[in-house]
Amino acid sequence: MLIRPTDRGYEHPTPSEITPRALVENRRAWLARLATGAAGAALAGWAARDALAQAAPGQLAPLPAVKSTVAGATTMEKLTSYKDASSYNNFYEFGTDKSDPARLAGRLKTEPWSVQIDGLVKKPGRMALEDLMKLAPMEERIYRLRCVEGWSMVIPWVGYSLAELIRHVEPLGSARFVEFTTLADPATMPGVRSAVLDWPYVEGLRLDEAQHPLTLLAFGMYGEVLPKQNGAPLRLVVPWKYGFKSAKSLVRIRFTDRQPVTAWGRAAPQEYGFYSNVNPNVDHPRWSQATERRIGEDGLFAKKRKTLLFNGYEAQVASLYAGMDLKANF
Template structure:
């Protein structure tokens, strides 16, 4: 059901709150450490994550049975990250700052009913029920590399469709240059909303050409299943050439605006988290290098880091968006 409408001092987090756990090991590596008497707590944590992954799977839906992607360069020919890792090692600060917190705490999130409000510089503002968004365009599976600003990465099969389908449906006005994404901020179901780590609701933004790019995905599922709550259910953004925090989760509002919108992490620390936040091995975070990354679930605690790829490996597809820009200044 489409519901028409026509409404046109925090403290910066300490490094321990935003830096991920160093890594976590696979079963074989953990057993080696356990034999040395040093890994009991780590093994318990690993077992807890695996149990959560098995008990919290939301299940398959016919509506999410997407076909393979037809977008050039979308599907990555790399080993897909295990579901248990992708669903239990997350950034979702509304449910806690530790990587394991979202899987433990997100069960309280209410995802039905759900609407996404479209407002601002568009000819057709309104509220879209989730059911209408699911039917708006043919869904497909796209296996994307995903890279977090803290230096870890995954390869995830997402299910959704290009955000451009929704943008075209609502008919942006010529003056609309950016999209602002606002996410749910419900302290009753999201226990860390109200904390001073960030300002709430969580806000992110894209330039119009970035939002219209076919790789930018409005996402409803992963691994052929409904999105787990800790991964941003029931609808989220996936922009695979940007750092993970640009991928807004549990979206409730999209605004079309004429000026660059303020975003959550940019407001928290503009010198660390730029508006664009394209994956760039040549631009370090002030407190760590971005030249290398660690693939989660790959070879345990002592995995060799891999080189970070420009635009996360999607330079051929998106590099033209930034021709003439100084990507160190516009980080």
């Protein structure tokens, strides 16, 4: 407990300054482990688990994962709280307001679930969710996620590199792009009854982008399975691109020799280019992309952050775009 001297004498601590009892007990247990010499190797993992335990509600099924060894796959930035990450979402299938997905996604049926894989591959077919989850070891990756609207989060995802699935289905030599289609069910997704987009939602990547180790096929976050409002039961996470490229609730993955026509590319091609790499030097036609607002830092005096090229993943992905005009190919 911290007691601060002030001009009025001593001031009682605020509730936020009082160490929670559970945390004290965790620290006591850690000290006991230290005394036996076991804590040294577990220190980093202990801190991470403790942070996740405080962030996640423990209401969804746990999804164990190992720490990722992919370069750049974990940032040391402060995590966005689970509450913010699961209540402030863009998922237009449930509505255009940020609170609509958390409010309306409860009716989404995620069992049974399967994904159709077709197009230019040697092994087309329909894969059940259970088989997809067993295809490669689950990893935890703490990624920044940047929205084209100017806000960002830091989320611990659980999944594996999409490249694992791509290797499994064996694309043909003529395949150059991967198209992702998401569920569009009017019975459980009220947003698809609107004309805001031409449903179903479609996104796409070049094959080399899809094969990059950072491109994640995610099945969970914060150590648990994905909440429905965050794209359950599986979604794409492409951390160096704006968030709308990371398609949710996937039902089809198609390999093609032609650049896919995406949902936002069809609706507003002058605003949402196919590549949509995070770039502070390329403004959206209606607002600047030079700065961003981190969700959870919404105080009156909270400063906006400078937007990082490729969302901070330049060292890992810039080579994908060598020689390209990043303003023309926005």
